[in-house]
Amino acid sequence: MSEKRQATADEFLQRLRHSAAHVMAEAVLQLYPNAKIAIGPAIDTGFYYDFDLGTDEQGRPRTFTAEDLAEIEKRMRQIIADKHPFIYRQVSADEARQIFADQPYKLELIAGLDQGGLDEDGNVTDERVVISTYRHNTFEDLCRGPHLEHTGQIPADAFKLMTVAGAYWRGDEHNPMLQRIYGTAWRNKAQLDAYLHKLEEAKRRDHRRLGKDLDLFSTNPDEVGGGLVLWHPKGGLMRHLAEEFCKQEHLAAGYDLVYTPHIGRALLWETSGHLDFYRENMYAPIEIEGQEFYLKPMNCPFHIHIYKSRTRSYRDLPMRYAEWGTVYRFERSGVLHGLTRVRGFTQDDAHLFCRPDQMPGEIDRVLHFCLHILAGFGFTEFHAYLSTRPEKRVGEDARWEAAEQALRAALERAGIPFEVDEGGGAFYGPKIDLKMLDALDREWQLSTIQFDFNLPDKFDLTYVGEDGQEHRPYMIHRALLGSMERFFGVLIEHYGGAFPVWISPIQATIIPIADRHIEAAQQAAQQLKAAGLRVEVDDSNERMNAKIRNAQLQKIPYMLVIGDREAAEGTVNVRLRTGEQRGTLPIGEFIAYAQDVIRRKTLI
Numbered sequence: 001m002s003e004k005r006q007a008t009a010d011e012f013l014q015r016l017r018h019s020a021a022h023v024m025a026e027a028v029l030q031l032y033p034n035a036k037i038a039i040g041p042a043i044d045t046g047f048y049y050d051f052d053l054g055t056d057e058q059g060r061p062r063t064f065t066a067e068d069l070a071e072i073e074k075r076m077r078q079i080i081a082d083k084h085p086f087i088y089r090q091v092s093a094d095e096a097r098q099i100f101a102d103q104p105y106k107l108e109l110i111a112g113l114d115q116g117g118l119d120e121d122g123n124v125t126d127e128r129v130v131i132s133t134y135r136h137n138t139f140e141d142l143c144r145g146p147h148l149e150h151t152g153q154i155p156a157d158a159f160k161l162m163t164v165a166g167a168y169w170r171g172d173e174h175n176p177m178l179q180r181i182y183g184t185a186w187r188n189k190a191q192l193d194a195y196l197h198k199l200e201e202a203k204r205r206d207h208r209r210l211g212k213d214l215d216l217f218s219t220n221p222d223e224v225g226g227g228l229v230l231w232h233p234k235g236g237l238m239r240h241l242a243e244e245f246c247k248q249e250h251l252a253a254g255y256d257l258v259y260t261p262h263i264g265r266a267l268l269w270e271t272s273g274h275l276d277f278y279r280e281n282m283y284a285p286i287e288i289e290g291q292e293f294y295l296k297p298m299n300c301p302f303h304i305h306i307y308k309s310r311t312r313s314y315r316d317l318p319m320r321y322a323e324w325g326t327v328y329r330f331e332r333s334g335v336l337h338g339l340t341r342v343r344g345f346t347q348d349d350a351h352l353f354c355r356p357d358q359m360p361g362e363i364d365r366v367l368h369f370c371l372h373i374l375a376g377f378g379f380t381e382f383h384a385y386l387s388t389r390p391e392k393r394v395g396e397d398a399r400w401e402a403a404e405q406a407l408r409a410a411l412e413r414a415g416i417p418f419e420v421d422e423g424g425g426a427f428y429g430p431k432i433d434l435k436m437l438d439a440l441d442r443e444w445q446l447s448t449i450q451f452d453f454n455l456p457d458k459f460d461l462t463y464v465g466e467d468g469q470e471h472r473p474y475m476i477h478r479a480l481l482g483s484m485e486r487f488f489g490v491l492i493e494h495y496g497g498a499f500p501v502w503i504s505p506i507q508a509t510i511i512p513i514a515d516r517h518i519e520a521a522q523q524a525a526q527q528l529k530a531a532g533l534r535v536e537v538d539d540s541n542e543r544m545n546a547k548i549r550n551a552q553l554q555k556i557p558y559m560l561v562i563g564d565r566e567a568a569e570g571t572v573n574v575r576l577r578t579g580e581q582r583g584t585l586p587i588g589e590f591i592a593y594a595q596d597v598i599r600r601k602t603l604i
Contacts, residue, residue: 015145016154047184157188250322258321260303273454282328296327353474354474386418386421393427428454429452434447502601508558509536524562
């Protein structure tokens with residue numbers, strides 16, 4: 001089994017995109033000779049470059065417009081057509097300063113290169129620092145490369161400048177705001193068109209738009225607060241159904257449900273280390289009777305204190321505490337995004353306490369349980385990552401080795417291909433991350449299985465072993481859906497709002513053709529409700545086709561039409577939200593069909 005999956009972009013695409021970034025920078029400087037350039041790397045789907053355009057006549061920062069991007073693209077194609085070679089050379093720091101004498105951002109980067117430890121983009125590096133440039137035509141930039149041989153190797157019909165965004169120089173809000181142009185580049189026009197189509201589909205599936213259209217949730221930054229989600233009745237029902245399914249599965253899998261407070265004393269967070277390492281992500285303290293309390297950013301310390309509330313024997317282990325616990329973390333307003341980046345969210349959190357000899361079995365159970373829960377929502381495609389010990393860490397190497405081997409072995413026994421992220425574990429333990437792939441093949445971080453050697457030591461967790469002595473238990477953090485908010489953002493976009501029947505807030509709408517059919521529609525609705533189905537009757541004055549269209553826009557799985565014949569025979573004419581017609585069925589037969597779809601948790 002291979003532990004490495006193929007990279008998202010091969011070396012040629014990286015060279016192409018990096019080269020396109022340089023060509024774009026040259027085009028900008030040709031059109032705006034006074035512009036100042038910053039950095040321009042290749043990224044997963046293209047490239048970007050940061051520019052400082054100075055100010056306009058009124059002293060306001062100059063920004064790029066859509067018309068500017070079109071003109072830049074036109075100039076880029078001219079540069080590409082001329083097939084300018086990319087030429088590499090190494091230079092001294094003094095030579096570099098002469099080349100970029102009129103480019104202040106480059107001069108700052110050269111200073112970092114000169115002193116060592118920073119690369120040409122200003123990032124920390126352990127590699128030997130060499131100051132080098134790439135030049136093509138009239139443009140030269142600090143760069144290690146690699147690049148294509150010449151600009152003509154960039155397909156002129158397979159790139160596009162996409163958007164302009166503000167970006168602080170070196171990511172520091174105290175630095176100047178630059179103009180970042182994002183572009184995309186591919187091997188050929190067919191790949192570009194496929195990518196642009198995927199972007200359009202992503203817009204159509206945007207959970208923020210669908211959340212409003214389907215009346216699932218809302219946010220009100222001005223009056224309620226940014227990053228705080230209001231779940232509407234339909235969204236609230238869906239969340240309830242998801243949580244109830246998960247809770248029942250947890251109970252069947254040997255978990256105990258616990259509930260903990262939303263705030264805790266400062267001492268708690270001092271002991272856990274959050275005030276030392278996580279304070280910038282926590283809200284300001286609340287003073288109560290001379291003591292400081294904090295909104296909880298995590299549930300772990302509370303679960304630990306439940307464990308510590310009495311002496312534990314080796315016979316008590318493993319112990320599995322699960323909680324749908326709401327936590328609060330400070331995120332800057334600029335990064336808040338619908339349901340997927342919020343400040344208050346509910347985690348499907350669990351913490352497992354076990355003996356060392358129980359660890360492999362517990363990891364197997366958690367991994368299989370994770371896949372089982374996700375499959376219940378229709379998620380079966382994912383990428384797995386095993387993150388190993390970082391250079392700075394706590395805990396004995398022997399424990400790290402055992403934990404890493406347990407995680408690796410669990411993935412191998414499950415037959416799950418995975419990628420090893422060397423040194424990517426937290427300082428307190430290794431982890432498995434499962435990143436789900438949605439309908440557009442986008443990765444979403446949902447599930448994490450995390451070892452922790454830190455908190456059991458900090459809180460002095462023990463159990464009495466068979467030898468009568470105290471021993472330290474292993475602790476495993478585990479989240480399956482991650483947070484309910486983020487998960488629902490992913491769920492909405494994966495299905496485009498057309499959810500599996502079992503979790504759809506309205507499963508069927510009954511459509512009487514005329515007013516004389518309303519009574520039969522109401523009677524049919526009562527039968528469906530008695531069978532446990534969620535149903536509504538559309539008794540509005542609109543025509544039948546308009547009612548069907550409205551139900552389709554609301555992504556309701558089943559439309560049941562009742563006319564004279566159906567009213568007389570006790571049947572319904574079944575139409576699916578996809579437009580497919582299933583014909584006329586007795587009400588009891590439709591109920592049996594729908595119940596089977598719900599039981600199997602299939603789409604429709």
